[in-house]
Amino acid sequence: MKKSLSITLLIFLFIGALLLNNSFLKGYRVDLTENKVYSISQGSLSVINDIEQPIELTLYFSDQATKGMTSLRNYADQVESLLKEYEVSSNGKIKLNVVDPLPFSIQEDEAASLGLTAAPVDASGSTAYFGLAGRLIDNVKTEGDGGYSRFVTNVFNDHSVF
Numbered sequence: 180m181k182k183s184l185s186i187t188l189l190i191f192l193f194i195g196a197l198l199l200n201n202s203f204l205k206g207y208r209v210d211l212t213e214n215k216v217y218s219i220s221q222g223s224l225s226v227i228n229d230i231e232q233p234i235e236l237t238l239y240f241s242d243q244a245t246k247g248m249t250s251l252r253n254y255a256d257q258v259e260s261l262l263k264e265y266e267v268s269s270n271g272k273i274k275l276n277v278v279d280p281l282p283f284s285i286q287e288d289e290a291a292s293l294g295l296t297a298a299p300v301d302a303s304g305s306t307a308y309f310g311l312a313g314r315l316i317d318n319v320k321t322e323g324d325g326g327y328s329r330f331v332t333n334v335f336n337d338h339s340v341f
Contacts, residue, residue, distance in 0.1 A: 219264050227265060230272040233316045238262060239290045241307035242279040244300055255309060262311075280308045 210218040219227075240255045259277060266275040280287040282305075290308050291297070297306035 219261075219268055223265070224268060227269050227273070230269065233272050233274065234313055235274045235276065235316060236262060236266075236311060236313045237276045237278055239278050239280050239286070239295055239308045239310050239312065241281075241297075241300075241309065243281060244305055244307040248300065251309070258311075282306075 238259060240259070242252075242255075245251055245255075262275050266273045278286045278290070280290045287297075287308070290310065290312075293310075293312045295308055295310035295312065297308050299305070300307045
């Protein structure tokens with residue numbers, strides 16, 4: 180009887196500890212990787228903290244077109260994870276959207292109109308996008324620009340971005 184009571188008590192204590200952990204340590208994370216792959220550098224945090232106006236980032240990655248390209252997909256996952264960390268650390272100043280620009284879609288047209296270029300991925304002529312577009316949301320909207328200042332980078336062309 181004592182043994183079953185002890186086990187029951189331990190189970191309830193464990194569940195209680197999990198609930199407290201989820202309530203009080205919601206945003207707390209520990210990066211145990213050797214090279215701190217999932218940590219943001221102090222320099223990046225400083226830049227994020229200095230952001231005065233909200234920024235909307237859109238990561239364009241052709242997920243469907245790169246099914247067999249493991250190393251590229253792994254790199255894209257790392258980039259997306261880093262951008263998500265930026266979003267979490269920004270206290271609402273950075274908003275991240277991830278878009279898979281399928282062929283002949285509105286998203287593909289949008290990526291191309293921003294200046295992102297598609298790279299060939301196979302002999303059949305299939306192409307893929309991997310780039311980042313951002314907009315600084317201005318307080319004053321002018322006709323035609325939607326109130327945004329834009330920047331764009333093609334990850335295919337510039338691996339030093341991240």
